[in-house]
Amino acid sequence: MKIGILTYYGVHNHGAVLQANALKSVLQKMGHEVSFVSFERNYDYVLAGKAKKYQISLGSIPYYIGFLKEKGIGNVLYNVKKSQILKEFREANFSMVPYSEFNGDVTVVGSDEVFSVEIGYNAVMYGYGIKSNRLVSYAASFGPSTTEDIKQKERTEDIQKGLAQFNAISVRDRNSQNVVRDLSDKKVPLVIDPVLLYGYPEEQQQYIPNEKGYIAVYAYDSRMNDPEEVDAIKAYAKEKGLKVYSIGFYHKWADRNINVSPLQLLGWIKNAAFVITDTFHGSVISIICNSKLVVKVRESNRNKLTSLLGEFDLSDRTIESFSEIDDVVQKEINFDHVNQLLAQKQKDSLKYLTNAIEGKDE
Structure with a gap:
């Protein structure tokens, strides 16, 4: 199948990049053709001038220059180099397609805080305008956002309608599970983050x-x-x-x-x-x-x-x-026990992802 991943691929940290790459790798191992769906992120609730903090590009340099006195030249130079390292990794490993042009078989939303409204509300993450045949989420998270936060930001109706468009929804934490249950009638299993699912053993x-x-x-x-x-x-x-x-x-x-x-x-x-x-x-x-x-x-x-x-x-x-x-x-940590738990969660999460993509749970 032709699958598009909707996630925050441009966040300025290694964890975000690793989770995106892990989900891509798992889907490719399943035999699918995978691309990342590019879009312009919204920063509704970020103070003016601070949005560049959350972007990983040369455009973020003015932000870092802005707090040069506070953070120091070492911090700025480090982050400029880090930005380039992450950019090179994405260019080497991520195939991109614009949101308006993707019309594949399945769109997978996730992982990471794709449902969060802390920084801004992004309608694309809730399926608005999606052209694919199926819409599913994998290990999506509302992050720190609760049902009450969504209500205070007056996004309850938008998110309710968005969640209703999903063929299958999974989340990675209890808070997100509770929010989806509050705002929809969907089954919402807990699955593990893509980094845990893929494991990066080699x-x-x-x-x-x-x-x-x-x-x-x-x-x-x-x-x-x-x-x-x-x-x-x-x-x-x-x-x-x-x-x-x-x-x-x-x-x-x-x-x-x-x-x-x-x-x-x-x-x-x-x-x-x-x-x-x-x-x-x-x-x-x-x-x-x-x-x-x-x-x-x-x-x-x-x-x-x-x-x-x-x-x-x-x-x-x-x-x-x-x-x-x-x-x-x-x-001491009993890693034999941890690894046993991980193996079972990998099995369960992979089963969900396979069934969600193929429509077997409906």
Whole structure:
């Protein structure tokens, strides 16, 4: 079949690129012809001048220049280089077709926060104007957006009508499942993120860093900069004789800030002494790489992170304070158990995706 993927392929982080590439790879392994459907993203609810923050292109450079004094030249140069690395990866791996021109057999919406209205409402993600024969979602997420948030932004009717157009809907977290149930009469199974579904087993082995003895920090530039958090991480690293490497994001306080391709990121995570993250995909990548992880859950991602960690019996990997790092690190992870759970979830999620595309569940 000819399949188009609708997702936020241009987000300025490796997790977003890896999830898009993973879904493409799974569909290609199933024998389908796959393209990404390009569109102009809407930023209804972002303050004027801030939208460039969410775009990964040369057009984002003025945004970074705008906070040069606040963030520093190192941050700006790092992100310009990172933008180019991610752009080159997409150009090498993503076949694009404009939204107005795609008329294939199936459109798959997802994964990631494609249903979120936090930044802006994007009608394309709800099937408006889709020309394909079938419309399904895979591991879609509302992110931090709740039914009440949608109501406050006066998008309830738009989203209700949009959800009604789907032939099949799946989501990746409990909050999203609840929102779909509130706004539609659709069955809405939980499935795993494409990165978990694909697993990148061969790609994990392709890049092995020359260095050992480091803590891999995977956190957005704007987070994990609080002096109390930074001091706790650095003190723990010094006590254990470890370096702190920020992988994929810039943190001035880290021993090294390492710019990597999406696939190289897997190698850095896999070979770390352990991972400190406060992101969904930082946790996902640690799971597939069987890397020991410490997770700081923040209010902005509590919905999806607690759902993810709970599904893999990893709820005890979270910290409220960074003074708890050692308590979590000392707890061993039964990765045999985690991998058994993952294998079953891969089987169930692949079954959903196959049936949704072929219309077998209707």
